[in-house]
Amino acid sequence: MRWFLRSDDENVLFARDVLSSVAIVAVIGLILFGVSGVWPPLVAVESPSMDPNMKTGDLIFVAENERFVGDGAVAGTGVVTLESGQESGYEKFSNLGDVIVFQPNGNEQKTPIIHRAHFWVEEDENWIQTKADEDIAGDITCADITTCPAPHDGFITKGDANPNYDQIAGGADTTVVKSEWVTGKAMFRIPWLGNIRLTFDKLLGGMLAPSPGPAIAGASSPAASDASVSPPGLAGATGFAACGGGAVTAIGRRRN
Structure with missing residues (x-):
């Protein structure tokens, strides 16, 4: 273990960076889970059905019903x-x-x-x-x-x-x-941060950031604003993906 932590070998350095990135994301995820009581606790909006109060690409923190x-x-x-x-x-x-x-x-x-x-x-x-x-x-x-x-x-x-x-x-x-x-209940949003995961999904088809949680589907009415961009049944919220040290880890995936 000491050798792994102190080695200057490039392969070991890469593995160490990946593991540290995964560990950081895991700790953040566990803290958020402890506060929210639901998993995944973060979802990213894809759908315009909640405009203007939830924008496409917003990151949403979700909590268990009986909290807050x-x-x-x-x-x-x-x-x-x-x-x-x-x-x-x-x-x-x-x-x-x-x-x-x-x-x-x-x-x-x-x-x-x-x-x-x-x-x-x-x-x-x-x-x-x-x-x-x-x-x-x-x-x-x-x-x-x-x-x-x-x-x-x-x-x-x-x-x-x-x-x-x-x-x-x-x-x-x-x-x-x-x-x-x-x-669950939506508690607050972080504008545009959900675009990280949405971008990876578009570029890589979600293959590098598999979802540990269920998807949450979109529900935009055909008459809703921007409904042509996000058709009914397709729009929604997707989980936030953290990227660091060569690793891509999904905290969750949901749709709106």
Whole structure:
């Protein structure tokens, strides 16, 4: 071991640089995991569905639902909806309410979505009549959609750049989002840093930076800004890749 640490051999120096880079990334990842409670804790935005509050290429820190809970959270979920935020003033990403990561229709085989929780509904509730914003839902009635009355308790969600709720005709193909389908909350963003991983994915097809975590799929509505750049079902958030000493290590991969 002493020989390995003190040797001036070029091959040993290279191996030492690679191992030290991996160790640094691992320590940072473990610290972030300890704070956030979820893995991977960092995701990079590919989709315009949350514009202008999450930009393509932003790096997003995600936390477990029951951590950093704001005022007015729905009981037992740790999530503050946009509706509750109107009373408490709680904001995330320049708008009221939490931005959540969830599995569409609870299907673990599908790519998760990251959108804002607008309000909570109860089973059999005619939420189009009781909760929906007329400026968003328009002339839609409960009889026009399959997600109303609500099939179960859960969240109604929406991408900030999308014209409608996910449960009507938004970017995410999902029914009312059960609380157990929510895997995390977006806490803050670092502009453009996620482009590191996105660039490696484009150049190398993701081969050098394999993902230890599930992908999170994009959910941009066709009517959302820049939707032509990131088509529905393709846009999203991808994990941050750290590069040093010849090593490329992915902290996580997700889509928005």
